[in-house]
Amino acid sequence: MPFSHHRLKKAVRRGAVQGCSGRAVARLLFLLVLMSGWGPVMAELPVPEGIVVPEDEYEGKHVPQPIEFPHDVHTKVNQINCMYCHTYARRSKVAGIPPTSKCMGCHKIIATDKPRIQKLTEYWERGESPKWKKVHDVPDYVHFTHEKHLKRFVFDKDFPVEDVYQVCGVCHGNVMEMTVAEKQRSLTMGFCRRCHEANEGPGDCWACHK
Amino acid sequence: MSLKNILENWSAYRKGAEEGGHHQYEHQWGMAIDLDLCIGCNACSTACYAENNLAVVGPEKFAKNQGMYWMRIERYWDQMDEEFSEQGASFLPMLCQNCHAATCEPVCPVAATYHTPDGLNAQVYNRCIGSRYCSNNCPYRVRYFNFYSYYESSWPAPLHMQLNPDITVRDKGVMEKCTFCVQRIREAKDKAKMENRSVRDGDVVTACAQACPTQAIVFGDTMDPESRVAKLWRKHQVHRGPYTQRKPKTDPELRGYRIFEELNVDPSIMYLERVREEV
Numbered sequence: 001m002p003f004s005h006h007r008l009k010k011a012v013r014r015g016a017v018q019g020c021s022g023r024a025v026a027r028l029l030f031l032l033v034l035m036s037g038w039g040p041v042m043a044e045l046p047v048p049e050g051i052v053v054p055e056d057e058y059e060g061k062h063v064p065q066p067i068e069f070p071h072d073v074h075t076k077v078n079q080i081n082c083m084y085c086h087t088y089a090r091r092s093k094v095a096g097i098p099p100t101s102k103c104m105g106c107h108k109i110i111a112t113d114k115p116r117i118q119k120l121t122e123y124w125e126r127g128e129s130p131k132w133k134k135v136h137d138v139p140d141y142v143h144f145t146h147e148k149h150l151k152r153f154v155f156d157k158d159f160p161v162e163d164v165y166q167v168c169g170v171c172h173g174n175v176m177e178m179t180v181a182e183k184q185r186s187l188t189m190g191f192c193r194r195c196h197e198a199n200e201g202p203g204d205c206w207a208c209h210k
Numbered sequence: 211m212s213l214k215n216i217l218e219n220w221s222a223y224r225k226g227a228e229e230g231g232h233h234q235y236e237h238q239w240g241m242a243i244d245l246d247l248c249i250g251c252n253a254c255s256t257a258c259y260a261e262n263n264l265a266v267v268g269p270e271k272f273a274k275n276q277g278m279y280w281m282r283i284e285r286y287w288d289q290m291d292e293e294f295s296e297q298g299a300s301f302l303p304m305l306c307q308n309c310h311a312a313t314c315e316p317v318c319p320v321a322a323t324y325h326t327p328d329g330l331n332a333q334v335y336n337r338c339i340g341s342r343y344c345s346n347n348c349p350y351r352v353r354y355f356n357f358y359s360y361y362e363s364s365w366p367a368p369l370h371m372q373l374n375p376d377i378t379v380r381d382k383g384v385m386e387k388c389t390f391c392v393q394r395i396r397e398a399k400d401k402a403k404m405e406n407r408s409v410r411d412g413d414v415v416t417a418c419a420q421a422c423p424t425q426a427i428v429f430g431d432t433m434d435p436e437s438r439v440a441k442l443w444r445k446h447q448v449h450r451g452p453y454t455q456r457k458p459k460t461d462p463e464l465r466g467y468r469i470f471e472e473l474n475v476d477p478s479i480m481y482l483e484r485v486r487e488e489v
Contacts, residue, residue, distance in 0.1 A: 140378055140379070141335055143393075143396060145400055147400075148400060148403060204326055205326075205332060205334045206326045206328075206330065206334070206392060209334050209335070210378055210396070
């Protein structure tokens, strides 16, 4: 959501923000506009059918990755399903990041002239995988399984698999509009509980805490 | 479970649904431990250490009774051998009895220990504030407190690689106890759910039962009438519910008993031992 700087401007006019020179305020405003991703307004993620999406406001820090992986190009432009690369999501607790071989399956041929792909190819030729950093993480005392959630909300309900990004987006935000993944949901216990209450998930402490 | 709820429904929380209480069980995990088969080898204890990320505290702290041993082998002697004092011990594996009317549960000020719909006596580590009331109220002495942080001392690199990721590494100030290997129960239930079936007998084997060389430990769902453990309980005429269950002493085939049954805690572990006349 773009940050409303009108409110701040008004506050400055009212004299609520005191002790700032005009220049400092301008600099601050410029920074805020930069941070709020002014340019393109993010498209709203469609609410998947049959899920009550819990209310949540969160803006995570940008996590720099070894290669700035463009999720938007893969999922929005080229229409690749989330579960093509994150194939373990429907099979295990974790969604997993794909092995470099999976990247190279396409990128031996596709877009080989791009600097990111050349960097990836360097990793591949060295026999290494890029050290991706984890963006969405829950504490060690939480037991979370992707497979059960996908079963409950996608496979058991015959939810169209090509729209699975909507279900993923309940916790992961609108990844289709991001390059590298950014945390858009707080993933706190309150967030989990709100969703579990609205969608009749288990309410037992030991269902999630280990 | 708020304090108000606990105070208002005090007696209901101490009873099962069949007695008008609150507990609606999905499973009632239980055990049968055959003491006539137990050879006191401590394999169960070792397996428990490996499975449940139990800290090794070292001899000094162990001597101060700060050791973590969710599964311990207690030794008792009928008569002392004067020449070999260690000889002739009887063994009793002692672990959390997961009582259905547990004494530890109502005393927790933050409801970090509570009863699950599985009939397990749960300990939520991240909720525990370390008041140690539960441990002091436990008649079996099977709750262990982390007086220190043992992560550095117990698992120096590369030993931390052996830690089980399915269970928390407990830190300083947290009470812990046997969970009936809840991570294995959880995994079996998840797997059963993925296959659209209910948990079958034998899907869950606790680490101690798996390691026991004489198969003295049988684990299962006592609510499932076809499970091995339920059959054993029935065979030895031990059933759920508080109060002491009196059995005819003349029948040598009825070996089952539950420890401290007379305290009305309704423990989930049945021990089997033939009562010997010579004692």
